[in-house]
Amino acid sequence: LSFQTISKLTLQKINKTTDETMTTYRYLLLWIVRLIHDDPNLMLHNQGKPGHEVQSSTLELMNGLVSLVHQQCMPDVSSEAMEALLCLHQPENIELWNPESPIHTFWDVSSQVLFSISQKLIQRQLANYTDILKWLREILVCRNIFLNKNSANANIGNNKTICIHIKLEVVFFMYLWSIDIDAVLTAMSCFSLLCEEADIRCGADEMAVTQILPNYNVYADLAQASTVLTTGRAALQKRIMALLRKIDQHTSGNSQAWDDTHRNWDLITQYLETFPKDPKVKMEECQAPGLGASNPIKRKPPHHASTEHELEDQLNEWANMTGFLCALGGVRLQNKPHRISATSIPSGLDSRKTSLMQSCGDSQYCPVTQFISNLLKLLVCQNEKFGAQIQKHVKELVGHELNPALFPILFDQIKVCVDKFFDPSGQVIVTDLNTQFIENVIFIMKNILEIKTDQPCDNVGVTSIESLMLAIVRYVRHLDSTVHAIQIKIKLCQLVETMMQRRDDLTFRQEMKFRNKLVEYLTDWIMGNSHQVNIGDICSMSRRPTRTAIQRIIHSNQTTNQNSNKAPTPLFLRSQTDVDLDQASMEAVAALLAGLPLQPEESDRGDLMEAKSQLFLKYLTLFMNLLNDCSEEEQDTAMDPNRKRSTSNLSAL
Known part of the structure; x- marks a missing residue:
């Protein structure tokens, strides 16, 4: 036969x-x-x-x-x-x-x-x-x-x-x-x-x-x-x-599997993003040349409408593909030598990190970079049916399942996106989509930095994230005072604290300047940006007798009438979210200040010692104000046990 x-x-x-x-x-x-x-x-x-x-x-x-x-x-x-x-x-x-x-x-x-x-x-x-x-x-x-x-x-x-x-x-x-x-x-x-x-x-x-x-x-x-x-x-x-x-070993088999999966992923992503607005993009058409559509596509004839169960299967399989591409992406990176100029390598960067930078340098134009770029766009997917689920899958998978070899590419691509949130003059462009992207990126970066592997290097330090972190903080500083905005600020403070916990694994180009700048930005959020007082008041602050809640309100009103500067809002009059921001900001600032020499701005260096003294007094003023408010809150709580305490753990910081 x-x-x-x-x-x-x-x-x-x-x-x-x-x-x-x-x-x-x-x-x-x-x-x-x-x-x-x-x-x-x-x-x-x-x-x-x-x-x-x-x-x-x-x-x-x-x-x-x-x-x-x-x-x-x-x-x-x-x-x-x-x-x-x-x-x-x-x-x-x-x-x-x-x-x-x-x-x-x-x-x-x-x-x-x-x-x-x-x-x-x-x-x-x-x-x-x-x-x-x-x-x-x-x-x-x-x-x-x-x-x-x-x-x-x-x-x-x-x-x-x-x-x-x-x-x-x-x-x-x-x-x-x-x-x-x-x-x-x-x-x-x-x-x-x-x-x-x-x-x-x-x-x-x-x-x-x-x-x-x-x-x-x-x-x-x-x-x-x-x-x-x-x-x-x-x-x-x-x-x-x-x-x-x-x-970690590239083979023709695993590389081809990544490429074929990526082609399918691209086309199914297009279908999910446009569903059901674009009738021209049908699921049975979402197949690369030489590749059939994934099995859920073949379950139904083209003229039949998708059932909810089929749509759910399509989304779940897309999520599986996304996780597969994230986890296996390391084998798809190009490994050709890449010449890096001596000026681009921060002083003190060890040879281990340098070799890793060389290995990923040519990845800028590889399919993995395009995949990461497309993933980040999905963090603000606005599809009416699938948008929220796609966003959730992407931030969870990138934050928890991404191959460490892809971290440098991820950080670089995030920076490319965040840079678009500033106009040519450097002014922040605040929109709902930009804010949503920033919030999801904070989640991803925090999860990545929290992952501590047993490997001597997990690639988080291959590229510096200083400029990225500063750009994110600059954007968040321009958000309003809504509850959602405050929650984003809290998450950002937690990211900063996590970053400092991984300080030894990260690469910094100008660490002292970077940390001082973050301290300057984050202290503005403590006590709702209402802590500024005259430096001359510092000495008497610790001797100031505590006041009752009513006295603080009267004092606040008097100060407001006498002075155009807004007086500190008593803690018991502020929401729990505001107090949570105080605590998160203080924890982040404490992590940043640990062993940090104070470094004034370049423009303040006419008299360096004087500039450092002024900077020290500024932060001391803030901390004394905060401690004073915490002690008053404790006294009010003792006088009225039924009143819920709002200072949380601030006084213990």
């Missing part, structure tokens, strides 16, 4: 229009394939033929069966063809493919079978992809059994294994983000079979194993993770992303 024979039968079946004729050809194909399944020796019997003809005959038989596997319009024939191929891959039957050269024929024929099936899986052209993945796993098991029996000659004629190995890697990687948990677990388990094949081919030579499978240990961990009981899709994806971040 040749490939041409099966093709003719298949084409005749398709070209005939009568049901009777179609049924006749379908049954004819079905029984022929069952015959192969029941008695493979019948088709493999080539007595008296030379070896090259036997191999050619076997290859045609295999290609014919593979073509039937692709016939999704005949599921019974397709399923039977899969069983026949599995039967032909039994070790005892592989020996009959070409008895004169079994190993060479094995690599040639089996590789072509797997390549064809893998290509269809990558293109998502098989509706029953989960069943085919399980079948593919059984084929690999049979292959490894045969190789183990012939381990002494396992590497003979294996020059074609490189191509199929790449395809298998791509398949297994790309099904890690599937919406079907069964498909995900199957793909994970298949990585162990790649490891087993490498062990068989290399024996005890560990060096050779790592050359064939550079990420051997992570693949083994992925396979092991498939056997652990999971509590749902989210938990499984989180476990997968944690393992993907450990992959």
Whole structure:
């Protein structure tokens, strides 16, 4: 039975229009394939033929069966063809493919079978992809059994294994983000079979194993993770992303998987962003050249409206793709040497950070940079149906699952976006979208800085974030005094505090100047920017007798009438949000001031000592005012136990 024979039968079946004729050809194909399944020796019997003809005959038989596997319009024939191929891959039957050269024929024929099936899986052209993945796993098991029996000659004629190995890697990687948990677990388990094949081919030579499978240990961990009981899709994806971040060796397989996933992600993102406003962008059209749409797209005919369940699946699979691209992005970075001028490297930057800067320098124009740029745009996605969910997925995945190798690119791209929030003269452009972006970026950066890895460097210090942090603070300073704006300021203070906790891991170009500037900005938020008093009042401040709440109100009114400067608002009259901002600001300022020499602005350096004294008095004034208000609040609380305390932990700072 040749490939041409099966093709003719298949084409005749398709070209005939009568049901009777179609049924006749379908049954004819079905029984022929069952015959192969029941008695493979019948088709493999080539007595008296030379070896090259036997191999050619076997290859045609295999290609014919593979073509039937692709016939999704005949599921019974397709399923039977899969069983026949599995039967032909039994070790005892592989020996009959070409008895004169079994190993060479094995690599040639089996590789072509797997390549064809893998290509269809990558293109998502098989509706029953989960069943085919399980079948593919059984084929690999049979292959490894045969190789183990012939381990002494396992590497003979294996020059074609490189191509199929790449395809298998791509398949297994790309099904890690599937919406079907069964498909995900199957793909994970298949990585162990790649490891087993490498062990068989290399024996005890560990060096050779790592050359064939550079990420051997992570693949083994992925396979092991498939056997652990999971509590749902989210938990499984989180476990997968944690393992993907450990992959640090670039291979053609993982790189192609990232690229193919990225193309799908781009197009599905376009669909979700425009849904349902742009009827021209249909989900079935969202496929890259040579790539089929993801499976949820194929579930419905083009003329049917999407159900809520299908839309939810599409969004969840998009989120899985996003996490996959974030976690595996490190392998896609270009690693060409990049010359960095001596002036661009901060003094004191160690060689470890310098080498990392060189490795990521050329990443400026790589697909990963474009991906990160597009991700950041989604932080302000305004789609009526998906916008809020897309924003949530992006900030959570970037903040928690991004590969550390991508941190420098992320910080640079955030800076590019934030710079657009200032006009050419440096004035802040405050809009709702800009504010939303800033708030989400604060969340992302805080989460990234809170992640402390066991690695000697997690790339947070490869690029300086001084200018980025100052730009964010400058923007937030121009927000109004609404509750939401105050909450953003609190989050920013927490980010600053987290940044100082990671000070030893970060790179600073002008650390003293940077920290002094942040102190200047953040102290303006303490006590609602109403703490300014004359420096001459400082000495008497600590001796000032405490006043009751009524006396403070009277004093405040008198001061207002006598002076155009606004008097400090008593703590008990301020909202809890205001007091929370006081505390967050003080904690951030305390972290910044620890071991910090006061450094006045360049314009204030006529008399350096005098400028430092004035700066010291300014901050002392602030702290004394704050302490005084805290003590008055404590006294009022003691006099009225039923009144809720508003100073929180300020007095303990």
